[in-house]
Amino acid sequence: MSELHLKNALDTLKKTGVRITPQRHAILEYLIESMSHPTADDIYKALEHRFPNMSVATVYNNLRVFREAGLVRELTYGDNASRFDFVTSKHYHIICESCGKIVDFHYPGLDEVEHLAAHVTGFKVNSHRLEVYGICPECAKKENQTEE
Amino acid sequence: MSELHLKNALDTLKKTGVRITPQRHAILEYLIESMSHPTADDIYKALEHRFPNMSVATVYNNLRVFREAGLVRELTYGDNASRFDFVTSKHYHIICESCGKIVDFHYPGLDEVEHLAAHVTGFKVNSHRLEVYGICPECAKKENQTEE
DNA sequence: TTATTTATTTATAATCGTTATAATTAGTTT
DNA sequence: AAACTAATTATAACGATTATAAATAAATAA
Numbered sequence: 473m474s475e476l477h478l479k480n481a482l483d484t485l486k487k488t489g490v491r492i493t494p495q496r497h498a499i500l501e502y503l504i505e506s507m508s509h510p511t512a513d514d515i516y517k518a519l520e521h522r523f524p525n526m527s528v529a530t531v532y533n534n535l536r537v538f539r540e541a542g543l544v545r546e547l548t549y550g551d552n553a554s555r556f557d558f559v560t561s562k563h564y565h566i567i568c569e570s571c572g573k574i575v576d577f578h579y580p581g582l583d584e585v586e587h588l589a590a591h592v593t594g595f596k597v598n599s600h601r602l603e604v605y606g607i608c609p610e611c612a613k614k615e616n617q618t619e620e
Numbered sequence: 621m622s623e624l625h626l627k628n629a630l631d632t633l634k635k636t637g638v639r640i641t642p643q644r645h646a647i648l649e650y651l652i653e654s655m656s657h658p659t660a661d662d663i664y665k666a667l668e669h670r671f672p673n674m675s676v677a678t679v680y681n682n683l684r685v686f687r688e689a690g691l692v693r694e695l696t697y698g699d700n701a702s703r704f705d706f707v708t709s710k711h712y713h714i715i716c717e718s719c720g721k722i723v724d725f726h727y728p729g730l731d732e733v734e735h736l737a738a739h740v741t742g743f744k745v746n747s748h749r750l751e752v753y754g755i756c757p758e759c760a761k762k763e764n765q766t767e768e
Numbered sequence: 769t770t771a772t773t774t775a776t777t778t779a780t781a782a783t784c785g786t787t788a789t790a791a792t793t794a795g796t797t798t
Numbered sequence: 799a800a801a802c803t804a805a806t807t808a809t810a811a812c813g814a815t816t817a818t819a820a821a822t823a824a825a826t827a828a
Contacts, residue, residue, distance in 0.1 A: 491775065491824070512814080527778045532815065534776095548698025551786060553814060566737045569746065577740045579733055586752055589714045592725045595754035598717065602730075604737040606745035639795070641805065660785080675807045680786065682805095699815055701785060770828085777822070783815085793806070798799105 474504045477560065481543050488541055495519075495526055496534050503544065503558040509565075509574045511553040547574075566604040570611035577604075622652045625708065629691050636689055643667075643674055644682050651692065651706040657713075657722045659701040695722075714752040718759035725752075 481500050482492055490496075498519050503510070510518070512531045519526060535556055538544035547555045547565065555574065557565075563576045582600060590597040607615070629648050630640055638644075646667050651658070658666070664679045683704055686692035695703045695713065703722065705713075711724045730748060738745040755763070 493776065493823085495777075525778070527780090528814095529779080529816080530777055546698070548696065550694070550696025550698070550702055551814080554698055564733075564737070566741050566743050566745070568743065575741045575743070577737050579736060582730075582733075582750075585712075585727055585730075585750065588727060589712070589725050589752040590754070593714050593723045594757040595714050595716065595723070595752070596760055597714070597752055597754040599754075600750065600752040602733065602748065602750045604734055604743070604745055604748045606738070606743040606747075609742040612744055639804065641794085643806075673807070675809090676785095677787080677808080678806055699784080772827075773825085775822105775824075778820085780818085780820105782817070785814095786812085788811070789809085791807085791809105793804105795802105795804075797802075 477504050477558070481538075481558075484541055484543060485537075490537060490541065495523060495530055496537075498522060499531060499534050500538065500543070500558075503538075503556060509547065509555040509557050511555055513553060515556070564602050564604065566606060568608035568611055569605050570607055570615075573608050573610075575608070625652050625706070629686075629706075632689055632691060633685075638685060638689065643671060643678050644685075646670060647679060647682050648686065648691070648706075651686075651704060657695065657703040657705050659703055661701060663704075712750050712752065714754060716756035716759055717753050718755050718763075721756050721758075723756070 478501060481504070482497070485492060485496070499515055502515055502518055506518070508514075512528065512535060515535075516526070516528050516531045519531075535544060535546070539546055539556075543559060545557045545559050547557060549555070561578075562581075563578050565574050566577055567574050579602075582602065586597045586600055589595065589600075626649055629652070630645070633640060633644070647663055650663055650666055654666070656662075660676065660679045660683060663683075664674070664676050667674060667679075683692060683694070687694055687704075691707060693705045693707050695705060697703070709726075710729075711726050713722050714725055715722050727750075730750060734745045734748055737743065
């Protein structure tokens, strides 16, 4: 399953003439297998034992390469570090405002919003971003325990 | 119209024990009357002729105060500067990927998404963020002219 | 194969938005 | 007026990201 994702991703890169370096392979592999939404630094830390000389710049550079190839989505959070998400199928994120955890959920198209926005503003619409914020079950439990 | 918004905003601040300093008054006034989505630096630049000694920190501090009072919403964009939006009614933003312009549009509640997300993930949902991306009419026109 | 070009990585410095700190000023309360 | 508190200012620091230049690796041409 995840091997297939990796294989497809590598194929996509090859097609666009991007070299598959060991670092790139490892970063992609980590993104796919960790099943999380890591920051560039998370990735750097996770791989530094295998690539002791790797630079953070390499991580950033390659995440940009992957983003431009459409393999990876960047989730930006103001002053805080961006998180990177391997693109599989369309999904949205719900984010815990207490611990920062990000959980995926699916929701059938919000095409209607795009259409309405295009109609009202005259924009040519390309995409949208939707995030839901709240408190995850674990944090909610903790808050109850401490009678917050 | 905008005077009323300003008056209400000042009342809200007074109620929560926040002092109305000349700088705060000016920042709020600018946010309301500019009808735009300025960065902290935009505000700083717009007011520096009236407050030659004002510090950027003051702008940031007060935008945080306003945000915490619910008067202002902060729109974050990764590494780029946040934009600040005086809260009037519920609306969403459509952003031009070419020139960065932000235009408001209204859309009747996405409560259903919140409910579904809560149900699927077990989160206690507080809010959501939705943005649409595309190309504004002006940029689209330019692109056509240059046969892009 | 070797030489040459090109892409990639590395190391490091720089940038930029934002926040922290400490000193000063202004406003409030006693 | 004195004492206390809040807000502002000036400046330094921070952290995420990017730019730069040198070094290395890979691909292509000779």
